[in-house]
Amino acid sequence: MNLTLKIWRQKDAKAKGKFVTYKINDISPDCSFLEMLDILNEQLVEKDEEPVAFDHDCREGICGTCSLYINGRPHGPDEAVTTCQLHMRKFKDGDTIVIEPWRAKPFPVIKDLIVDRYAFDKIIQAGGYISVNTGGVPDANAIPVPKEKADLSMDAASCIGCGACVAACKNASAMLFVSAKVSQLALLPQGKTEAKRRVQKMVAKMDELGFGNCTNTYACEAECPKEISVENIARMNREFLGAKIGGNKKEK
Amino acid sequence: MTKLNSKTPEGPLAEKWRNYRSNQNLVNPANKRKLDIIVIGTGLAGAAAAASFAELGFNVKVFCIQDSPRRAHSIAAQGGINAAKNYPNDGDSIYRLFYDTIKGGDYRAREANVYRLAEVSNNIIDQCVAQGVPFAREYGGLLDNRSFGGALVSRTFYARGQTGQQLLLGAYGALSKEIEKGSVEMYTRHEMQDIVIIEDRARGIIARNIITGELERHFGHAVVLATGGYGNVFFLSTNAMNSNGSAIFRAYKKGALFGNPCFTQIHPTCIPVHGDYQSKLTLMSESLRNDGRIWVPKNKEDAEKIQKGELKPTEIAEEDRDYYLERRYPAFGNLVPRDVASRAAKERCDAGYGVGPTGLAVYLDFEDAINRLGRDAIEAKYGNLFQMYEKIVDEDPYTTPMMIYPAVHYTMGGLWVDYELQTTITGLFAAGEANFSDHGANRLGASALMQGLSDGYFVIPYTMQNYLADQIGVKRISTDHEAFEKAEKESQERIDRIMAVKGKTSVDTFHKKLGLIVWEYIGMSRNKEGLEKAIGMIREIREEFWKDVKITGDITGMNTELEKGLRVADYIDLAELMAYDALQREESCGGHFREEYQTGEGEALRNDKEFTYVSAWEYKGDGEKPELHKEDLNFEFVEVKQRSYK
Known part of the structure; x- marks a missing residue:
């Protein structure tokens, strides 16, 4: 050719x-x-x-x-x-x-074609994890997880953090990326403890770093190489709203 | 030899690690704050170690060459991670995992290390589940297991075909948590150039900022190298493009001994090479061998027709297919260990029975499994791998058998370390694939993830304290110290030297040339004559390289040609070291197959009397032959036998 x-x-x-x-x-x-x-x-x-x-x-x-x-x-x-x-x-x-x-x-x-995506790392650093230290955790099978939930969590966890969702979005929104991590952890019993705090901190960091808002064009889902679903965004919005209405004080 | 004290603790095998921990020195919380640890690399071992050190209260500086710590190549591991949980109740135990790993490594690993690995394997699974790693589960909500090569039990935990990704993202999460707290300083797009040694101890590094091209000095009371393997010495491998052996090679040049450099793993199930423009090889997870059957045509004429495109595999009748692994190894069949499966594929192809346009491929066929379990079941298990295959080869593996061929995948060799994972340079540690320990001459599937996380979460956070306990009085050393100045100057000179060559031949051209030599003579099978020839050819490449390499661009700013050039310069030296090692080991064991030493049936023939040792090489200066040291391996707890999978 x-x-x-x-x-x-x-x-x-x-x-x-x-x-x-x-x-x-x-x-x-x-x-x-x-x-x-x-x-x-x-x-x-x-x-x-x-x-x-x-x-x-x-x-x-x-x-x-x-x-x-x-x-x-x-x-x-x-x-x-x-x-x-x-x-x-x-x-x-x-x-x-x-x-x-x-x-x-x-x-x-x-x-040239190389960009700096450290902003994604900063969003994860703001709370995209379960705060356990090494050691002192329960036996792996002490926490049963319904298969269906585990599978949905794995779907969300397949995100590779490439940034295609941001590049595809006319608003440069990072909602698909952020919601994938929020969903992965919110769907698991292990992640429930700090779910409210997590979603608030990650969303706040995303806004602070200058990512745009979601206007539901779904370009992100269409271009995602891992086919991460926009249902995760809906789940994140529910989590976020729940955290606000739940009267949880926004943490620094 | 005083230099090689393995520091293996006394006592019965099952009590060694407990005894060590009970008696080791610890650092009190107030003193931890005064101690700095440098970690290079953010794969499973590096990220896990860095997060764990920081949680304990040490100050940690972490460096990676990628744009984010989440990109380290651990992420590409597909199949799974072993642990001795015995959840399926199929007879597994810590001892059995230990035994399988020692046997799988062809009795060339240290018993105490491997037992510890098996012992902490269960903690790893607990840790990862607590972090939210979405492992595969049964309908009852408990964890699912599958079987893997070289084992008779199902002990492999997995997250679809993306286990490495999920485990790494777990460790990356832990690391991110510590970065947020301020206990870890993260340096991305930084490449280590040298180790700084002050009064015979590792006290820091020189790193190159890949974006600006500037050299930086960083102090640490101790340094951990978790920079992975050196498989890219072959040019074509399943390693990521930027994975490289330079950090451990710089350490070797500074005095750290290099263990078993010739022990490299050729993985049996990779997508075959398709063109000379090819940049890397893609692995198809070993888990596929659970359901796929490997075969080639029984008749050479059929193979030739397939190579010419005159015949399709689906047109070959069942009785005309040779399921050679099932034929040769009835007990393990398609689930023999990697080294055995790879050699068997090469044997068939060399004999003229290979398929595909090049004749360098065998079939991995899912027809039986699809008939037995249904297409949906196969798709649920391997969907992402099948998709990956289809994208690359443009053939549908559900309807036509996959073509596979062995490719370089992992390096068992690496920096020699003692039981504490400390190299022969005091204060310099190596973890994960970067060290030589645990896998002997061949690694079993789903054991790399286990070792990386074992070293990172559960071994080095302990052993590091034993070292740092008597360093609490050492004040942070200024990076103006003459040792830093000297190391930076040496790094700068090396960069200046390669830029000054201004030759005509690109870095990749040299790398490809080197890779072909290493593949041909230090690859799947080796012999004395070939190895001696290879040493000569490698020396010629070195000479040519330093006369004719062309690096475009500037010394400042981002310059990928310069990065590659510096790495290839090290690969040339490393390839020579591999050849020396393969030459001195006059036996066949695991991934190291010397044609002169085989059984009548073509199986590897060990020589336990003379070669039950770890070879550890000491750098003696450029152009000088390195010196061989030996760590004798004593098998006190297992009986050393010929490995049989028949």
């Missing part, structure tokens, strides 16, 4: 970025999207140009490191995959492919 690539190049966080056009030829349809970028980078190195910087690591769709806004869609045209699992057979010979970084205020560009 022969392709035209329009790639966002930006030297660092402060520099002004621009699209640069590259031609690339003889790409096998069995090649993955990132392998295609590897080939481009080898060619750039050959020509003494600096290769395109992009985030990637496991290349099997689980670490959540890769990103890329491809032809206007996070993780490209295929359903339920990350960019690293996208293969060139999803494109046609002669196609022009536009490749951009995630565009969202809380995810500033670091270089």
Whole structure:
């Protein structure tokens, strides 16, 4: 396959970025999207140009490191995959492919296609866990969990924290990401103890970091490589409302 | 040899760890606040250790190369985690888990370490459930188990095909909790360049900020390396692209001995290589072998037709299929350990019975299981793996058998550590895949997660205190100290040296070339002649590399070519070390198969009389042959036997 690539190049966080056009030829349809970028980078190195910087690591769709806004869609045209699992057979010979970084205020560009997603870590740090220390916990089977609840919890827990939901959302909302963690823990008996406190702290942090609000377009669910359901957002809203009405004082 | 004191506690096997803990030194809470611990890496071992240290009250600084601690490659582990809970009532016990692990490792691991691992395995499951890890459950609400290679009981806990992800997110949650409290300082996108040693103790690190390119100095009373394995020395492996061996290799160059470098694990069920542009290999969980049957055509002509695309696997009649694992190993069948399954696949392919366009693949067939259990049941168990396969290969594994081939997956070798997980550099510890302990010459499935979390949650938080107890009087050392200055200067010189080469050949070209040599000669089977040849070829690559490598971009700012270049420079040296190790071990054991040493039936032939030891290598300077030290392994509690899965 022969392709035209329009790639966002930006030297660092402060520099002004621009699209640069590259031609690339003889790409096998069995090649993955990132392998295609590897080939481009080898060619750039050959020509003494600096290769395109992009985030990637496991290349099997689980670490959540890769990103890329491809032809206007996070993780490209295929359903339920990350960019690293996208293969060139999803494109046609002669196609022009536009490749951009995630565009969202809380995810500033670091270089080329790499953005800073530490905001997600900060939201988790605010309360996305069960506060138990190592040791002194009960036997694992002392806490039965209905299978159905455990399965729903696992569905929510499949989130890889890639940020596609934020990139897809016109408001740059992080609701799907936050609600996935809130749901995972709220569905389990172990997570109940601090459920109210957790949802309030995580939502407050999300707002503080400049993520937008949810206006129910469901673009996040449509683009999520792990098919995380927007039902989690509904569950989070219930949890949040419950925490407010429950008269729980908002904690610092 | 004084250098290799394993510090194994006295007493009967089952009491060693309890005795250790009863008698070890502890640090009082007020003093913990005065002590700093540096942890490198945020996988299972690193994140668990860092969170546990912080909970105890130590000051912790954590470094990872990724943009977030949640991305460490532990996240990609699929199948599960072993524990001796015996919930299914099928005869499991701590002793049996210990025994299976020692036997699975082909009697090349330290008994006391492995017993401790089996002992704390149950605590790990309790801990993870308390953290909200959504393990698979039965309808009664209790935890489900499945079986895994090399075991006759079902002791593997799992969270669909994403167990590593869920366990890591549990540890990441614990770490995040401590970051929020201020007890952990987190440094993402930082890569360790060197260990700083002051008066023969590890006292800090030099790290490179990947975004700015600046070198930084960080002090710690102790340093823990939890940086994973070095499988990427092969270029193609199931490791993540950024996983690397540089941190442990820098430690080796500073005097930490490197244990069993030639013990690498080739995993039998990976998606075969499909093109020379390929960047990495994808694992298909070993759990698939519970329901999938492995076969190749019985007739060579059929295999050849399949390779040419003239015949489909579904067109081959049952009687013309060779289920070679079931044939050779009737007792364990498709559930033989990884090393055995990998070699058997290679044997069939080398003999000309392989399938796929390259002839380097075998079938993993789910037809029987789908007929027996129904498609829905298979989808519920393995849905995400089947989807992953379909996306890569563009074939539907529900209707046509999967093609698999062995690939590099894990490195049993790593920094030599004693019972306390301390390396031969005082104050420098290694945890998880980064150390050599526990798995001997071959790791059983679902044991890597167990070891990472065991080291991180339940071993090092104890043993670290035993070390730090007499360090309470040591005041924080200023990073202006000359040792920091010298280490930073050395790191800078190394960077300057590679930038100054300004050659014509890209880093990846060297890496691919090296990988092919390592795969060919230090891979699934080795022999004397090949290893000697490999050493020569690796030396040539080194010479060429330092003459002709091309690093584009600048020394400041983000420069991925520079990062890769520094890592490949270490891989070249590490590959040579692996070859020395494979050469001296004149026996076959576990993942190390020397063609000269096999039984009449082609099984690995150990030489217990001469090789029941851990090889631990000491760096002697660039271009010098490293020196071999030996830690003799004494089997007091198990009888050393030929491993049989027949």
